[in-house]
Amino acid sequence: MLNHKILAATRRLNDYFLYRDSLYPSLEIRRQSLRQCAQFGFLRRLDRQEIIEASRGRSLVAVDGSRADYGGLYPYNVCAIQVLARASTDNDPDRLAEAAVYCPLDPNLYAEISESAARNRVEEGEAYRRLMGEKMAHMEIKLAFKALQIIKPYMLMLDGGFLLFDRFPEWNELVAQAINLDCILVGVIEEVATSELCSLTGLEVPEIRIYDREFLFGLLKPGEMAVVGGEKAIKRDYYTVFARMGSTPQAVACDFLPGQEEHLLPAMNLIYSLTPPQGRGIPAWLDLVDREVRLNKKSMESLVMNGLDPAVRERFFKSNRERRGL
Numbered sequence: 504m505l506n507h508k509i510l511a512a513t514r515r516l517n518d519y520f521l522y523r524d525s526l527y528p529s530l531e532i533r534r535q536s537l538r539q540c541a542q543f544g545f546l547r548r549l550d551r552q553e554i555i556e557a558s559r560g561r562s563l564v565a566v567d568g569s570r571a572d573y574g575g576l577y578p579y580n581v582c583a584i585q586v587l588a589r590a591s592t593d594n595d596p597d598r599l600a601e602a603a604v605y606c607p608l609d610p611n612l613y614a615e616i617s618e619s620a621a622r623n624r625v626e627e628g629e630a631y632r633r634l635m636g637e638k639m640a641h642m643e644i645k646l647a648f649k650a651l652q653i654i655k656p657y658m659l660m661l662d663g664g665f666l667l668f669d670r671f672p673e674w675n676e677l678v679a680q681a682i683n684l685d686c687i688l689v690g691v692i693e694e695v696a697t698s699e700l701c702s703l704t705g706l707e708v709p710e711i712r713i714y715d716r717e718f719l720f721g722l723l724k725p726g727e728m729a730v731v732g733g734e735k736a737i738k739r740d741y742y743t744v745f746a747r748m749g750s751t752p753q754a755v756a757c758d759f760l761p762g763q764e765e766h767l768l769p770a771m772n773l774i775y776s777l778t779p780p781q782g783r784g785i786p787a788w789l790d791l792v793d794r795e796v797r798l799n800k801k802s803m804e805s806l807v808m809n810g811l812d813p814a815v816r817e818r819f820f821k822s823n824r825e826r827r828g829l
Contacts, residue, residue, distance in 0.1 A: 527713065528706045534722055536704035541729040544768070546746065546775040557773050561657035562590035565789045566647045568639045568662070571798035573807045574820035577628035578607035581820060582635045583806055586642045587796040588650035591788055599653065600796075601646050604810075605638065607631050608819070644668045648677045651686060658687040658770060660789055665690045665741050665758040678760060687766045689774070690758035693785055695719065695745070699737035715745075719754040723747040728771060732764065742767060748775050749784035 528536070537543075549557060568586035585602040605612055607627075612634075620630035640663070647659060659681065661668060668674055668690070681688040698714045701707045723729065725747055732742030742759040744767065749755075757774065759767050777786040807816060 523711055526708050526711060527717070528708075530722055533704070533706060533718060536706050537700065537722070537729060540700075540703050540735045541731045541745075543727065543729050545724075546726050546728055546748070547772050549772055549776040554773060554776055557769055558657040560592075562592040562594055562654055563658050563660065563773075563777075563788055564588055564590050564647075564650050564654055564656040565660045565786075565792040566643050566650065566662065567789065567792045567796050568643045569793075569796045569798045570635055570639050571800070571803040573803050577631055578613070579819050580631075581606050581807065581811075583798055583803060584635070584639045584642060585796055585798060586639065586646050587792055588646050588654075589788075589792045589795065590650075590654050590656060594654050596653065599646055599650055601642050603638070603642065605635065640667050641671050641673075644671050644673050644677060648673055648680060651677065651680045651684060655684050656686055658689060658773070660774075660786065661688070661690045662693075662789060662793065663690055664692045664738065664743075664756065665760075666738055669739075681760070682762060687763055687770045688760055689770060691774075691785065691789055692756040692758070693783070695754060695756050697737060700731075703731070703735060703737060716753065719745055721752040723754055725750070726775065730767065732759075732761075744771055746771065746775070747784065748778040748786075749782040750780065751783055753784070755784040 527533075566586065566588045568584060570582055570584040572580055572582050574580040582605045583602070584605070585600065587598060587600050589598040607613055607616055616627055616631045616634060619625075619634055620627045623630060623633070625633075643661065647661060650656070651659060668677075678688065680686075695716045696714065698712055700715045700718045701713045707713075723745065728744050728746035730742060730744050731737055732740075737743055738758065740761045742761065742764055744757045744759065745754045746757065747754050757771065759770070774786050777788055778784060779787060782790075807820070811820070
């Protein structure tokens with residue numbers, strides 16, 4: 504049953520968003536202002552032969568990870584992480600994988616959680632949640648480096664922007680190896696979460712903080728991109744390409760390395776060619792890897808049922824919520 508107070512609160516929230524929208528500079532003003540800071544251009548879909556020529560017969564490799572939890576409240580929780588790197592051609596091997604399982608009741612992991620909680624001034628449960636995200640990103644970057652060494656692809660796609668990965672010591676090795684092997688490194692960002700374009704264009708609104716997702720919504724035409732980099736870079740010295748590659752008005756983003764900017768347009772044309780026209784703007788190969796590596800509730804329960812004794816599950820990880828209706 505829907506409480507009328509909840510509905511009223513939701514309608515007040517809706518009024519706020521309508522007010523917020525009224526404060527935005529118009530789409531045309533945003534577009535004109537962004538042109539002063541970004542290079543606009545249109546992407547082209549390549550045919551099969553052009554894709555083969557562009558990749559020079561080498562693989563495209565996508566790297567993605569997934570994590571899932573089982574149990575009750577912290578610290579009675581098990582987190583499983585697995586990552587996958589998969590090549591688009593018949594390499595041997597054509598895929599590499601890594602996996603790990605973590606529990607806060609492990610003294611070694613708890614030491615990391617406790618240190619992180621103190622350093623970041625957060626509760627241990629929040630520190631644990633953040634740490635699991637860092638563990639997955641670290642595992643992805645190590646597997647990406649391994650894929651570069653073994654598969655030597657034409658392009659390596661990471662699921663996420665470079666700022667997610669460049670905190671780890673292996674990042675510099677990955678970049679050096681990619682440049683040495685003439686492999687284009689790209690970070691594909693499905694959900695744009697930065698908030699830099701308003702200040703970059705000088706269109707800041709005093710009352711609100713406008714995130715780049717909002718700034719770009721509906722701004723780009725289908726197949727259009729806007730490249731921000733060089734002196735106008737919004738992420739260190741990386742090149743960021745905002746593009747509308749699917750049917751939705753929401754833009755995605757791709758990060759590229761400085762020094763590989765000459766590959767930017769051919770790489771974006773290739774990525775665009777691998778993206779379904781009626782999709783949400785993500786290249787199909789990265790989506791395929793995402794589906795293959797994903798840990799869902801059913802697979803997590805299977806892992807726990809087959810890996811932990813019933814007595815261990817009952818004592819440490821079975822929450823009272825699971826006993827409802829018994």
